[in-house]
Amino acid sequence: xxxxxxxxxxxxxxxxxxxxxxxxxxxxxxxxxxxxxxxxxxxxxxxxxxxxxxxxxxxxxxxxxxxxxxxxxxxxxxxxxxxxxxxxxxxxxxxxxxxxxxxxxxxxxxxxxxxxxxxxxxxxxxxxxxxxxxxxxxxxxxxxxxxxxxxxxxxxxxxxxxxxxxxxxxxxxxxxxxxxxxxxxxxxxxxxxxxxxxxxxxxxxxxxxxxxxxxxxxxxxxxxxxxxxxxxxxxxxxxxxxxxxxxxxxxxxxxxxxxxxxxxxxxxxxxxxxxxxxxxxxxxxxxxxxxxxxxxxxxxxxxxxxxxxxxxxxxxxxxxxxxxxxxxxxxxxxxxxxxxxxxxxxxxxxxxxxxxxxxxxxxxxxxxxxxxxxxxxxxxxxxxxxxxxxxxxxxxxxxxxxxxxxxxxxxxxxxxxxxxxxxxxxxxxxxxxxxxxxxxxxxxxxxxxxxxxxxxxxxxxxxxxxxxxxxxxxxxxxxxxxxxxxxxx
Amino acid sequence: xxxxxxxxxxxxxxxxxxxxxxxxxxxxxxxxxxxxxxxxxxxxxxxxxxxxxxxxxxxxxxxxxxxxxxxxxxxxxxxxxxxxxxxxxxxxxxxxxxxxxxxxxxxxxxxxxxxxxxxxxxxxxxxxxxxxxxxxxxxxxxxxxxxxxxxxxxxxxxxxxxxxxxxxxxxxxxxxxxxxxxxxxxxxxxxxxxxxxxxxxxxxxxxxxxxxxxxxxxxxxxxxxxxxxxxxxxxxxxxxxxxxxxxxxxxxxxxxxxxxxxxxxxxxxxxxxxxxxxxxxxxxxxxxxxxxxxxxxxxxxxxxxxxxxxxxxxxxxxxxxxxxxxxxxxxxxxxxxxxxxxxxxxxxxxxxxxxxxxxxxxxxxxxxxxxxxxxxxxxxxxxxxxxxxxxxxxxxxxxxxxxxxxxx
Numbered sequence: 001x002x003x004x005x006x007x008x009x010x011x012x013x014x015x016x017x018x019x020x021x022x023x024x025x026x027x028x029x030x031x032x033x034x035x036x037x038x039x040x041x042x043x044x045x046x047x048x049x050x051x052x053x054x055x056x057x058x059x060x061x062x063x064x065x066x067x068x069x070x071x072x073x074x075x076x077x078x079x080x081x082x083x084x085x086x087x088x089x090x091x092x093x094x095x096x097x098x099x100x101x102x103x104x105x106x107x108x109x110x111x112x113x114x115x116x117x118x119x120x121x122x123x124x125x126x127x128x129x130x131x132x133x134x135x136x137x138x139x140x141x142x143x144x145x146x147x148x149x150x151x152x153x154x155x156x157x158x159x160x161x162x163x164x165x166x167x168x169x170x171x172x173x174x175x176x177x178x179x180x181x182x183x184x185x186x187x188x189x190x191x192x193x194x195x196x197x198x199x200x201x202x203x204x205x206x207x208x209x210x211x212x213x214x215x216x217x218x219x220x221x222x223x224x225x226x227x228x229x230x231x232x233x234x235x236x237x238x239x240x241x242x243x244x245x246x247x248x249x250x251x252x253x254x255x256x257x258x259x260x261x262x263x264x265x266x267x268x269x270x271x272x273x274x275x276x277x278x279x280x281x282x283x284x285x286x287x288x289x290x291x292x293x294x295x296x297x298x299x300x301x302x303x304x305x306x307x308x309x310x311x312x313x314x315x316x317x318x319x320x321x322x323x324x325x326x327x328x329x330x331x332x333x334x335x336x337x338x339x340x341x342x343x344x345x346x347x348x349x350x351x352x353x354x355x356x357x358x359x360x361x362x363x364x365x366x367x368x369x370x371x372x373x374x375x376x377x378x379x380x381x382x383x384x385x386x387x388x389x390x391x392x393x394x395x396x397x398x399x400x401x402x403x404x405x406x407x408x409x410x411x412x413x414x415x416x417x418x419x420x421x422x423x424x425x426x427x428x429x430x431x432x433x434x435x436x437x438x439x440x441x442x443x444x445x446x447x448x449x450x451x452x453x454x455x456x457x458x459x460x461x462x463x464x465x466x467x468x469x470x471x472x473x474x475x476x477x478x479x480x481x482x483x484x485x486x487x488x489x
Numbered sequence: 490x491x492x493x494x495x496x497x498x499x500x501x502x503x504x505x506x507x508x509x510x511x512x513x514x515x516x517x518x519x520x521x522x523x524x525x526x527x528x529x530x531x532x533x534x535x536x537x538x539x540x541x542x543x544x545x546x547x548x549x550x551x552x553x554x555x556x557x558x559x560x561x562x563x564x565x566x567x568x569x570x571x572x573x574x575x576x577x578x579x580x581x582x583x584x585x586x587x588x589x590x591x592x593x594x595x596x597x598x599x600x601x602x603x604x605x606x607x608x609x610x611x612x613x614x615x616x617x618x619x620x621x622x623x624x625x626x627x628x629x630x631x632x633x634x635x636x637x638x639x640x641x642x643x644x645x646x647x648x649x650x651x652x653x654x655x656x657x658x659x660x661x662x663x664x665x666x667x668x669x670x671x672x673x674x675x676x677x678x679x680x681x682x683x684x685x686x687x688x689x690x691x692x693x694x695x696x697x698x699x700x701x702x703x704x705x706x707x708x709x710x711x712x713x714x715x716x717x718x719x720x721x722x723x724x725x726x727x728x729x730x731x732x733x734x735x736x737x738x739x740x741x742x743x744x745x746x747x748x749x750x751x752x753x754x755x756x757x758x759x760x761x762x763x764x765x766x767x768x769x770x771x772x773x774x775x776x777x778x779x780x781x782x783x784x785x786x787x788x789x790x791x792x793x794x795x796x797x798x799x800x801x802x803x804x805x806x807x808x809x810x811x812x813x814x815x816x817x818x819x820x821x822x823x824x825x826x827x828x829x830x831x832x833x834x835x836x837x838x839x840x841x842x843x844x845x846x847x848x849x850x851x852x853x854x855x856x857x858x859x860x861x862x863x864x865x866x867x868x869x870x871x872x873x874x875x876x877x878x879x880x881x882x883x884x885x886x887x888x889x890x891x892x893x894x895x896x897x
Contacts, residue, residue: 219541
């Protein structure tokens with residue numbers, strides 16, 4: 001029997017070095033007796049000089065596990081870890097078997113240590129111990145963890161309380177952070193820490209953040225076990241808070257409604273009858289559009305959308321561009337053609353020499369229609385009724401802008417403008433007319449191009465570009481023509 | 490009024506906000522010795538109140554004076570509660586002193602609307618700015634955004650805060666109009682859309698390769714009050730789905746409407762349906778982590794409301810018994826996630842272990858499965874539920890026994 005002694009400070013590194021050497025030397029687990037600190041130990045085991053062995057490699061997951069398990073209070077922890085190392089030599093993927101009892105035991109121990117560590121980061125309560133006017137403020141705490149976790153947890157406090165000195169005393173060890181350096185010391189007893197006035201404020205907060213109408217003691221104790229209570233200043237209030245909760249809740253329920261204070265009526269009247277604070281400044285006919293649209297209930301699409309997306313552009317534009325409906329991005333920004341399809345449109349338009357800023361850009365349907373799928377909103381084509389209802393707004397825009405040419409992109413726009421969505425492929429590139437006679441140039445929708453497989457995309461994009469060129473030529477002809485100023489049609 | 494009295498009033502007024510999370514966002518620390526605080530990404534609950542809620546942040550109102558008259562709110566203008574107002578310095582001091590003693594992860598600041606939305610938001614932003622720039626506070630800050638505040642203020646708030654939140658308040662626009670007449674649901678949606686856009690812009694590099702400052706790195710959340718209006722659970726969950734998919738919310742909090750001091754006569758004063766709130770959270774989890782669609786959950790409700798006696802996953806499984814029992818050794822991940830009693834972690838362990846060997850009943854127990862729930866729905870090498878999954882009274886095995894009526 002070989003006795004391996006591990007120090008109380010730096011236990012993990014010491015265990016790792018010993019285990020590495022022993023494993024390299026092929027020492028089987030049953031020949032070892034592990035021990036941390038000065039214990040009585042096994043009188044029959046002898047402490048032997050360290051053995052030298054070949055370097056060994058272990059799965060990554062094992063090191064993470066061992067970093068936690070070494071701090072467990074179970075005296076068998078070092079032996080269990082070494083036995084696992086021994087078993088891993090033969091089966092390197094053993095840790096992936098979550099049904100293996102040895103793996104289960106170690107993962108459970110790791111979980112217990114990890115939980116204790118987490119509770120320590122939560123429940124340590126510092127009291128101020130420094131002198132007023134000192135260069136750095138200083139604080140101290142007494143804490144009783146279930147496992148030997150001070151060394152494991154101290155880095156958390158180092159990262160968190162960088163600009164102050166602090167000390168944490170546990171029955172096992174103490175940690176001291178002074179002037180930015182951390183050190184550990186052994187053998188701590190409970191220090192006598194001075195009263196701290198802030199604790200009273202903290203208790204006030206704890207008492208008042210509690211809602212007496214919902215008492216859930218089990219939920220509280222599951223997360224804040226009683227073993228931590230005696231070192232937390234707020235927990236002494238709990239019995240009284242629980243005892244009076246029911247009566248307080250009943251009192252609230254039974255209290256008759258009171259008369260509102262006098263000022264309430266005045267303030268409410270001012271808010272409700274006063275002019276809307278952020279109404280848009282009126283500047284022409286189409287401003288009615290965005291205010292009118294935001295109250296539109298002609299179809300149910302408004303319910304799920306963020307906002308309606310009105311058209312955008314000069315109100316005397318010669319060209320009106322009509323798409324299908326706003327997409328995810330347009331719905332969020334409240335502006336047409338700013339998403340991926342809009343970007344593709346801008347790129348192709350730039351190649352075709354079409355200036356989007358000179359055109360009035362809008363959609364056949366003004367609200368985004370979608371179906372939520374997990375974290376995304378999937379576009380849904382508007383149905384006939386929705387297109388019809390929304391045509392009211394498109395007609396309003398057409399009457400206000402009086403375009404000389406309309407570019408209809410995709411079946412929905414074509415349907416809204418000509419009354420018929422069928423046979424788009426055959427009609428693409430052609431000129432049709434709206435009921436009032438405005439010429440409509442029919443083309444593809446840019447989001448259709450985005451959905452095409454890469455092989456077909458280039459050809460379709462070329463067609464789209466040629467349509468945009470045609471629109472530019474037609475506009476040139478209209479502007480140069482004799483009747484350029486006359487209303488179209 | 491002393492600081493202690495103000496704290497009593499303004500924490501009491503803040504407790505109806507369910508959220509106290511300090512998770513998510515970027516990791517920071519103060520190892521450089523020039524400031525205080527750290528965020529670890531996972532959040533810490535520093536205490537629990539007897540209502541079972543986590544106390545992670547100093548959750549307070551800047552002031553509970555308010556010019557709005559929302560029927561469900563303790564701070565509405567027509568209520569007679571005691572009013573108080575913190576100075577920005579007082580909020581900063583409380584936050585830092587609590588933080589130094591390890592009581593909290595940071596600050597969750599909310600406020601009643603005083604004078605105007607812009608002035609209120611400007612004061613809140615000032616507090617966050619003082620904490621971050623004067624005191625180099627690196628802990629967590631959650632600001633409750635006021636939807637009507639000017640965009641520049643929201644922009645600045647997002648630079649200091651880890652999380653921004655805007656409450657949708659109630660599940661339907663109709664209910665907001667009825668109970669919170671000064672609030673505009675469309676404006677609330679636009680504000681949430683704006684936060685999502687700013688967050689996404691904060692993640693993109695500019696053409697020089699520079700990253701803009703992160704905007705609200707821990708995302709945005711919202712809260713809905715349950716049980717104050719007549720909306721059923723399906724309506725509530727549909728609203729949540731819309732919020733998650735549209736605005737990329739981290740969390741939707743459901744707050745069972747709770748009796749408040751000096752309540753408005755417009756509201757029912759009933760015991761809060763805490764179990765309903767719990768079931769909604771369970772369903773919310775199924776939507777986000779278990780691949781369920783709202784319609785599937787809705788199909789297992791009665792009259793649009795979730796079963797209060799059994800959880801929504803079990804309710805769904807009981808309504809879809811033709812899909813079970815499931816062979817744990819062969820089933821796809823998507824189906825394993827639908828077995829009552831198997832959580833995402835257990836399913837992960839099943840998949841990893843299944844590569845090595847065929848699983849037995851005992852293996853599943855070690856992996857952390859809730860076998861009491863799972864066993865009628867699964868088969869394993871050494872386990873077959875036999876008639877168990879066919880018996881007509883399967884639901885009765887899980888539902889609590891009927892309560893005896895109280896004698897009167």
